[in-house]
Amino acid sequence: MSAGQHTFFVLVTLALSVGVALAAVASFRRFTLPRPAVGAFNGNDMVVMMAFVIALPFLYLAFPNWLLPPVLGLTLIGGLAVTWGPVIPSRALRWTLILGLIAADWLTARTAEDDPTHATPYWLVNSLMILLMAVGAANMNAQGGLRLRHVSRFAxxxxxxxxxxxxxIPMTQRLFNAVQGYAFAPSAGIRVGDLGAVVGMGDLLVYALYTTVAYKAYGGRGLRVSLSLVAVFGGLLPPLAPLLVEAATGSLPSLVPAQLFFGPAAFAGYLVLRRGGAERRMAEVRPPAVPAGAAG
Known part of the structure; x- marks a missing residue:
């Protein structure tokens, strides 16, 4: 990878990591979602989510190639339907937008000359869906009662x-290779000629969730701390780590998972923030929000 390619990779990773975190907080301030019917989210929900994260790669790798795109597409449809429900109350408009994005993702992948991983239009559409998924899921969990101690332990x-x-067990690289080249890849990024960068949906969700819950829990101080951690340990260190490892060992690793850096940093950030007092609950937060569906 040339210096220009690596610079592009770092800048795109930083932009996506910080961008999804800022978008999630902006959505938190703009929309008030209904309280979950099952009660507040808590640590037990994080255990369920962790079990899902562990099981998902095995399921994806078990699917035959022809079945993988439909499964990924249905996952995106379900996720967008749930997260957009409170924000876009019109059922017709909501499903028109969702199905329009799905169709655009499929068509841009199908019409790529080589494969979707080298098609700029595909990545623009796919990245938009993944970012919307991350923002919506982060807000549902944050406004549903999830606390920073839960998110930091999850990270x-x-x-x-x-x-x-x-x-x-080199499962991460196998999963990454398995979903590339298909429509509805669970990652966001961009490809322009020889320049390319990709960030996994799971990483983006963690950044959005951590920042939103930190803002809810500790206000402006929580936002500053969480955004700094996302920028440094999510946006900068993961793409720079392979170069640092190569300089120290002479061998360039094929994959350095981002959560190796962000997870410990996120937990340390929580320990720092909690020294300023107890976390605010959603009922105590009064952001300049408009109830979902009231605007426009």
Whole structure:
């Protein structure tokens, strides 16, 4: 990878990481979502989510090639339908937008001359869907009662998970290779000629969730701390790490999971923030929000 390619990779990774975090907080300030019917989200929900994260790669790798795109597409449709429901109350408009994005993703992937991983239009559409998914899911969990201690422990658990499946059992690289070249890849990025960069949906969701919950819990201070951690340990260090490893060992690693850096940093950030007092609950937060559906 040339210096120009690596610079592009770093800049795109930084922009996506910080951008999804800022978008999630902006959505938090703009929309008030209904309280979940099952009660507040808590640590038990994080355990369920962690189990889902562990099981998902095995499921994806077990699917035959022809079945993978439909499964990924249905996952995106379901996720967008749930997260957009409170924000776009018109059922017709909501499904028109969702199905329009799905169709655009499929068509741009199908019409790519080589494969979707080298098609700029495909990445623009696919990235938009993945970012919207991350923003919506982060807000549902943050406004549903999830607390920063839960998110920070989840990020730390992901760091252990990524370390194990990147070194002991190389599942992460196999999953990344398996979903590339198909429509509805669970990642966001851009490809322009020889320049390219991709960030996984899971990483983007963690950045959005951590920043939104930190803002809810500690206001402006939480936002500043969380955004700084996302920028440095999510946007900068992961794409720079392969170069640092190569300089130290002479060998360029094919994959360095981002959560190896962000997970411990996120947990440390929570420990710093909680020294300023207890976390605010959603009922105590009064952001300049408009109830979903009231605007326009």
């Amino acid at each position: 730390l658990a992901l760091a252990v998970y990524d370390l194990f499946f990147a070194t002991v």
